[in-house]
Amino acid sequence: xxxxxxxxxxxxxxxxxxxxxxxxxxxxxxxxxxxxxxxxxxxxxxxxxxxxxxxxxxxxxxxxxxxxxxxxxxxxxxxxxxxxxxxxxxxxxxxxxxxxxxxxxxxxxxxxxxxxxxxxxx
Amino acid sequence: xxxxxxxxxxxxxxxxxxxxxxxxxxxxxxxxxxxxxxxxxxxxxxxxxxxxxxxxxxxxxxxxxxxxxxxxxxxxxxxxxxxxxxxxxxxxxxxxxxxxxxxxxxxxxxxxxxxxxxxxxxxxxxxxxxxxxxxxxxxxxxxxxxxxxxxxxxxxxxxxxxxxxxxxxxxxxxxxxxxxxxxxxxxxxxxxxxxxxxxxxxxxxxxxxxxxxxxxxxxxxxxxxxxxxxxxx
Numbered sequence: 256x257x258x259x260x261x262x263x264x265x266x267x268x269x270x271x272x273x274x275x276x277x278x279x280x281x282x283x284x285x286x287x288x289x290x291x292x293x294x295x296x297x298x299x300x301x302x303x304x305x306x307x308x309x310x311x312x313x314x315x316x317x318x319x320x321x322x323x324x325x326x327x328x329x330x331x332x333x334x335x336x337x338x339x340x341x342x343x344x345x346x347x348x349x350x351x352x353x354x355x356x357x358x359x360x361x362x363x364x365x366x367x368x369x370x371x372x373x374x375x376x377x
Numbered sequence: 378x379x380x381x382x383x384x385x386x387x388x389x390x391x392x393x394x395x396x397x398x399x400x401x402x403x404x405x406x407x408x409x410x411x412x413x414x415x416x417x418x419x420x421x422x423x424x425x426x427x428x429x430x431x432x433x434x435x436x437x438x439x440x441x442x443x444x445x446x447x448x449x450x451x452x453x454x455x456x457x458x459x460x461x462x463x464x465x466x467x468x469x470x471x472x473x474x475x476x477x478x479x480x481x482x483x484x485x486x487x488x489x490x491x492x493x494x495x496x497x498x499x500x501x502x503x504x505x506x507x508x509x510x511x512x513x514x515x516x517x518x519x520x521x522x523x524x525x526x527x528x529x530x531x532x533x534x535x536x537x538x539x540x541x542x543x544x545x546x547x548x549x550x551x552x553x554x555x556x557x558x559x560x561x562x563x564x565x566x567x568x569x570x571x572x573x574x575x576x577x578x579x580x581x582x583x584x585x586x587x588x589x590x591x592x593x594x595x596x597x598x599x600x601x602x603x604x605x606x607x608x609x610x
């Protein structure tokens with residue numbers, strides 16, 4: 256079981272553990288979005304939290320290259336935080352009916368889904 | 378983040394890769410190198426990783442370590458490569474897989490992970506390795522030549538995709554160099570090959586370093602998606 260697998264089990268077993276996990280990932284994305292905002296003309300409205308738009312749809316604020324930068328920064332951040340590597344922009348993400356990159360909230364949920372897949376079943 | 382420029386070279390156990398590791402470690406670079414086997418030399422300003430260039434997990438771990446320890450990557454030289462000389466009718470699929478994995482998949486993987494690290498500073502230089510076997514259409518080298526043709530396409534497309542991140546991607550195509558890669562090629566065949574060049578001689582390690590030096594110069598920021606063959610091929 257990798258470090259993240261252990262973490263997921265730990266979080267799942269505690270009361271409200273998944274909520275905590277959700278908050279941790281959400282804050283991690285917001286931190287990276289804030290950092291990216293320093294380079295952007297049209298910034299991500301991070302004050303909206305999970306509802307902050309990212310890419311696509313009618314409200315998306317990021318160009319494709321800014322989205323790439325954010326995805327890489329979030330991947331690296333997860334790598335540091337959980338000692339596990341994740342590829343966020345794979346075929347699965349691209350083929351989802353509702354893009355996981357629409358808002359900070361949808362990206363948070365997508366990451367949690369990926370991490371749950373990574374966790375052991377036993 | 379370290380002040381010195383950081384360079385990563387693949388396939389540094391011997392041959393061109395070893396030479397380049399020694400060459401750039403003696404200049405102003407901190408050099409990271411990798412190969413499947415361990416090395417029998419030690420250098421200051423050099424750190425070695427033992428891994429297979431197409432092992433995604435190990436490669437990602439190596440890049441994570443470079444990011445944590447160095448905080449930057451300025452140059453990637455995708456030197457690792459393997460060849461196999463054989464008639465197409467006598468080439469096992471296992472050999473085809475091995476060549477494509479190391480030469481194409483490995484180069485792609487390193488370009489992708491290096492670009493993630495280079496984009497932090499919006500600066501990077503990637504140099505891939507092509508070969509004169511591709512334009513010369515050398516018989517007996519179908520898969521090797523095809524794998525390096527893929528590198529040309531990869532270089533051209535990545536140059537476009539990574540330009541916005543301040544990263545240039547180019548390739549150098551050496552003529553035969555006296556290394557293990559051509560050890561099993563008959564002398565008559567090598568002589569015929571050299572005769573096809575404008576300048577009919579073996580390439581030296583210095584010839585290759587000279588082209589790489591040009592590609593990785595800061596002033597070469599407007600040079601990307603290019604391939605330079607040595608010897609006038």
